Amino acid sequence: MSVRRLAEDQVQPAAFAFNDENAVWAEATIRKYPAGRQQSAVIPLLMRAQEQDGWVTKACIEYVANRLEMPFIRVLEVATFYTQFQLKPVGKRAHIQVCGTTPCMLRGAEDLMKVCQRKIHHDPLELNADGTLSWEEVECQGACVNAPMVIIFKDAYEDLTPERLEEIIDAFEAGRGDEIKPGPQINRYFSAPEGGPQTLLEDVKPVRTNLEPQPTAEEGATMPPAEAGRPKDTATEVNPAVKTPVTDKEGAEAQAKAAEQQPLSATAKSEPDPKSAGSAAEGAPPEPGAVSGDLKPKRSRKKTEKDT
Known part of the structure; x- marks a missing residue:
């Protein structure tokens, strides 16, 4: 970074003071900062002095240092650090x-x-x-x-x-x-293309179907419930066309009466005859060739040491 020094003494003015307008502005600027932090106004005051006289003089630095109760060297450090401050006379116009x-x-x-x-x-x-x-x-x-x-x-x-x-x-x-x-200094608006916009020259109306008015039911008519949130199931059991005793009570009663009037099937067995051979009833004669009574061998178990 280049070394920045104050201008020679022969071009330095003897004193500095804000004019009436800038003095009022400086007081208001200093009051913006809390107590004990008024030195934060050093940059605004230096910049205002430069706008008034065209450059930052040694007398200006001394004035700001006294006004903010700062050491002269502290304000000089700020003025020489920032290149926005002019430390020697510049063009008046x-x-x-x-x-x-x-x-x-x-x-x-x-x-x-x-x-x-x-x-x-x-x-x-x-x-x-x-x-x-x-x-x-x-x-x-x-x-x-x-x-x-x-x-x-x-x-x-x-x-x-x-x-x-x-x-x-x-x-x-x-x-x-x-x-x-x-x-x-050419035919453009800020940083827009030269000559004006080059794209999106026509007004495009977005298609927003969700914002268009939806059809409403006529007075007295009922709207069916929406099916969007219901699960889709194609099983026969949930088919509304299939009749069940719950959905078709009259048909179920008719089927029950018709079943009562029909005779028993020929293949249906009646109660077993206790006298027929092989019947499970008590006292029924055994089937031919079956071993029964005293002739039926008896079971025996092997003796153990406990039995003896």
């Missing part, structure tokens, strides 16, 4: 800051600097012969899409050509800087 970062450099920033060297001074931060204009190269100014660009005081002038910058410099030197419109 315009101080032109040319962006020299990569996007602007690729788009012709070097040609803009040559214009400043030719129309103002060969060296940056040097006044022209009348003391009305000065220039310097700075870092990115935040409008890379509109490169190249310059900033004059608080306004940015973008999409510049060398010819257009010459016109702007001549206007400020003549005291007509307020006639130059800030921003892009």
Whole structure:
């Protein structure tokens, strides 16, 4: 980082003071900070002093240090650290800051600097012969899409050509800087395409069926329940066309009466005859050839030591 020092004593004013308007503003700015934190207003006060006199003088630094009860060296550190503070006199009508970062450099920033060297001074931060204009190269100014660009005081002038910058410099030197419109110097709106929008030129109405009015039932009519949340089952048991005793009571009663009137089937067996052979009834004679009574062998079990 380059060394930044205050201007020579011969160009330094003897004293500094805010004018009436800025004095009221400074008091209101200091009151924004809580007790014991008023020193946080050092940057706003230095910037306001620069806007009033055009640059930050040694007397200004002393004034701000006394007003905020800060050591002089602390305020001097702030003023020399931030390059936004001008530590020597600059052009009274315009101080032109040319962006020299990569996007602007690729788009012709070097040609803009040559214009400043030719129309103002060969060296940056040097006044022209009348003391009305000065220039310097700075870092990115935040409008890379509109490169190249310059900033004059608080306004940015973008999409510049060398010819257009010459016109702007001549206007400020003549005291007509307020006639130059800030921003892009070509036919574009902020960072929009040159000449206006190139796409989406027609109004497209989105299709939003959920926002269209839905049909409603006529008065007195009932709407069937929605089937969206019900499970889909194709089993026969859930088919509403199938009749069951619950859904068709009359049919079920008719089937029951018809079954009562029908005779028993020929294959149906009656109660067993106790006298027939082989019957399970008590006292029935055994089937022919079957062993029964005393002739039926008896079961025996093997004697164990416990039995003896």
